Amino acid sequence: MRHPNDGVFIASALLSHLSYNELFNQFWFRMEITMQTPDIIDLMSDTVTRPTPAMREAMATCEVGDDVFDSDPTVKKLQNLAAEMVGAEAALWLPTGTMANQVAVATHTHPGQEVIASKWSHIVMYELGGVGWNSLCQLCTVPDNSGWPLSEDVVDCFKEEGDHTPGTGLLCLENTHNRRGGRVMPIEILAENGRLAHERKVPIHLDGARIWNASIASGVPVPEYFSHVDSMMFCLSKGLASPAGSILLGQSDFIVRARRMRKRFGGGLRQVGILAACGIVSLIEMIDRLADDHRNAKELAHAILDSGAMAIDPDTVETNIVIFTLPDRCKGDAVAFSEAAREEGLLVTYMGRKLIRMVTHCDFNPAWIPAVVERTLKAVGKIS
Numbered sequence: 001m002r003h004p005n006d007g008v009f010i011a012s013a014l015l016s017h018l019s020y021n022e023l024f025n026q027f028w029f030r031m032e033i034t035m036q037t038p039d040i041i042d043l044m045s046d047t048v049t050r051p052t053p054a055m056r057e058a059m060a061t062c063e064v065g066d067d068v069f070d071s072d073p074t075v076k077k078l079q080n081l082a083a084e085m086v087g088a089e090a091a092l093w094l095p096t097g098t099m100a101n102q103v104a105v106a107t108h109t110h111p112g113q114e115v116i117a118s119k120w121s122h123i124v125m126y127e128l129g130g131v132g133w134n135s136l137c138q139l140c141t142v143p144d145n146s147g148w149p150l151s152e153d154v155v156d157c158f159k160e161e162g163d164h165t166p167g168t169g170l171l172c173l174e175n176t177h178n179r180r181g182g183r184v185m186p187i188e189i190l191a192e193n194g195r196l197a198h199e200r201k202v203p204i205h206l207d208g209a210r211i212w213n214a215s216i217a218s219g220v221p222v223p224e225y226f227s228h229v230d231s232m233m234f235c236l237s238k239g240l241a242s243p244a245g246s247i248l249l250g251q252s253d254f255i256v257r258a259r260r261m262r263k264r265f266g267g268g269l270r271q272v273g274i275l276a277a278c279g280i281v282s283l284i285e286m287i288d289r290l291a292d293d294h295r296n297a298k299e300l301a302h303a304i305l306d307s308g309a310m311a312i313d314p315d316t317v318e319t320n321i322v323i324f325t326l327p328d329r330c331k332g333d334a335v336a337f338s339e340a341a342r343e344e345g346l347l348v349t350y351m352g353r354k355l356i357r358m359v360t361h362c363d364f365n366p367a368w369i370p371a372v373v374e375r376t377l378k379a380v381g382k383i384s
């Protein structure tokens with residue numbers, strides 16, 4: 001599939017009143033992508049993408065208002081579009097996925113409750129203890145070794161509020177699962193966990209930062225995932241390439257309360273239609289092409305396996321995240337590897353002592369895969 005940044009960018013850049021310098025920089029950036037392997041290959045995350053020319057044009061030309069007074073037409077348009085695409089009653093734009101998750105937790109729960117969450121999820125691992133800090137709730141974590149918690153583990157976690165026990169206020173799940181290599185949670189698992197929670201009148205929040213990746217990979221429509229949960233957030237700023245923004249979805253009364261919570265978190269922004277305009281482009285133009293990122297990730301996983309040095313099972317690479325284990329001969333750990341790789345012009349992140357993560361995205365060219373493997377092997381050599 002053609003990359004949205006290719007070819008037409010000069011015309012659209014001209015239309016969007018980009019300065020000559022901007023146009024020149026964009027031109028060389030795109031030439032670099034198509035013509036040669038760049039000095040730096042950035043696979044740290046799918047958040048490293050730059051806004052497409054269509055996004056820059058949309059930012060330059062969109063109508064804006066004050067969204068704190070609920071009068072930014074572009075934000076409203078994005079929220080309505082997102083709600084319609086997901087089959088939700090209402091949607092709310094937030095600046096980050098972290099804030100969307102934290103606002104959801106705070107809106108669903110009250111202080112002193114317990115939140116069940118999968119052990120290696122973003123909410124547990126990477127939100128700085130936000131569930132405790134922001135919502136005054138404690139966490140009960142469930143194993144998610146294959147990428148999702150099993151219902152037999154979840155069922156043991158529910159607690160009734162009593163003289164000694166906190167009541168369970170919320171169940172949080174994640175799809176796709178970042179730390180588990182972008183695994184897609186089977187819809188049956190989500191449905192079963194949903195049933196268990198709802199039988200106990202416990203709401204479910206789904207961290208669907210990459211739910212469109214899950215849907216493209218599994219063929220399960222996003223509204224079907226959403227039908228089993230009470231709220232869901234997804235990010236516009238990951239594979240969908242917007243510079244910022246996440247969407248929280250739920251019933252209208254939940255979104256009214258979440259909007260107030262967002263204000264309390266300091267997340268009410270004024271003429272934010274400038275960013276919402278990019279989100280509209282993300283939803284219209286950037287979803288179908290996620291299949292390219294998945295294909296590139298699979299190809300990369302096979303190339304890494306074929307290099308003979310690293311442990312990886314390409315069958316587990318279902319979306320755009322590739323996680324592999326460093327060879328035993330490495331004396332250095334994953335931090336040392338990522339520093340050595342940076343010196344070789346390859347940017348990656350680590351997910352554990354010996355685990356390296358690479359993420360494919362729309363600014364990655366599969367023609368660079370041999371260079372990625374070569375730089376990986378050089379970095380392994382440096383720390384062995």
Ligand SMILES: Cc1ncc(COP(=O)(O)O)c(C=O)c1O
Pocket residue numbers: 095096097098099101122123174176178207209210235237246
């Ligand atoms: C699964 C998941 N949830 C939430 C987030 C948070 O998104 P943000 O970086 O916009 O705060 C991320 C970011 O990497 C993520 O991977």
